[in-house]
Amino acid sequence: MVFASMFCCVKNSDRKEKGKKQLTWRIFSLKELQSATNNFNYDNKLGEGGFGSVYWGQLWDGSQIAVKRLKVWSNKADMEFAVEVEILARVRHKNLLSLRGYCAEGQERLIVYDYMPNLSLSSHLHGHHSAECLLDWKRRVNIAIGSAEGISYLHHHATPHIIHRDVKASNVLLDSDFQAQVADFGFAKLIPDGATHVTTRVKGTLGYLAPEYAMLGKASESCDVYSFGILLLELATGKKPLEKISSTVKRTITDWALPLACERKFSELADPKLDGKYDEEELKRVILVSLVCAHTQPERRPTMPDVIELLKGESKEKFSELENDEMFKAPQAAAADEISIAESSSDFISEEKDINRELITRSTGNPFIRVVMNDATNCCESIVLRPPKSLCLYRRVYRVPSESVFGICQFSTWEADPDASVMPVC
Structure with missing residues (x-):
């Protein structure tokens, strides 16, 4: 079975690490998770996607969990399940969703996480929490920096390095303090040492896909930087990556935002739900960083450590260079x-x-x-x-x-x- 053969690598790695630190995840029984979720009751359902459904649950000790249940078993689904469990078992960072455990019994495949009471960033920007306006500017900046630090850990500190491949607002979860937790590693790829990219089948979400990845299947850390740029712009503006402007036409968020940024009309880019309550310099910084991250040429994009430094305002010199970048100069009249x-x-x-x-x-x-x-x-x-x-x-x-x-x-x-x-x- 795919999962059994692949996940043994994690177990062997864990045995080596056991003397260094105690494992923070375990194997759950199907019976235990059925009891925790009231037999996967519809009232416990938190959300649903192509992979299946996520349920809220409560263990015998009172702790709350989220249980991701694969919809249909197949070799492909089993592989994605194995990849996600393996990667979650490898990584530990305050801005990456922690693995509580997993269950693989018969054709049931379930992943157990800590429950995030404030759900996803997407739910606050576009979903049923958006009307509550809980995301003030300070929280948004903290979410941006936290998400960037989680992705930076995957790119530069995990061994081997990891490309997420599905960075988007619905995959940034928020804990009780609105701290960001990057989630969903089902599409993630491990990058061998020395490799600049991997060529792979294209997976991800339309609107967040880097052009070179969507066109050529070339996945690299830079693809995640592009997706993060779209996410960052979404966070600042409150707009979706693709905006429907007629019954048959959609416009990308970058096509809308870049001309306004070139004209330095940053206030017109701010999410109206902020009601003008934001730091103007921080807004400008977030907008410019988001757009350079979403540059169509991968070599022009910054690395995630650079992004963090820019978002925190730690280098005035680097930000000045960014502000004067040719991409933010007023476009010449076209032929x-x-x-x-x-x-x-x-x-x-x-x-x-x-x-x-x-x-x-x-x-x-x-x-x-x-x-x-x-x-x-x-x-x-x-x-x-x-x-x-x-x-x-x-x-x-x-x-x-x-x-x-x-x-x-x-x-x-x-x-x-x-x-x-x-x-x-x-």
């Missing part, structure tokens, strides 16, 4: 041909309702890259556009399962488009 391409294909993420697919168009500077769902071939095609004169130059085809454009992609090689007017070397 007519460039405007027509950008307006038609690069500013928005469009949703084709009738075929239940996503038509994603995303500006990545020059060249422009479009990602288009071709329903006839059940493929996701990335098209490189080099404005102003050239049209479609190269195309890369992604084999995609029917349920999701950015689900599990198998990549083919680059193809020259026969309709292209110019054929440069890519």
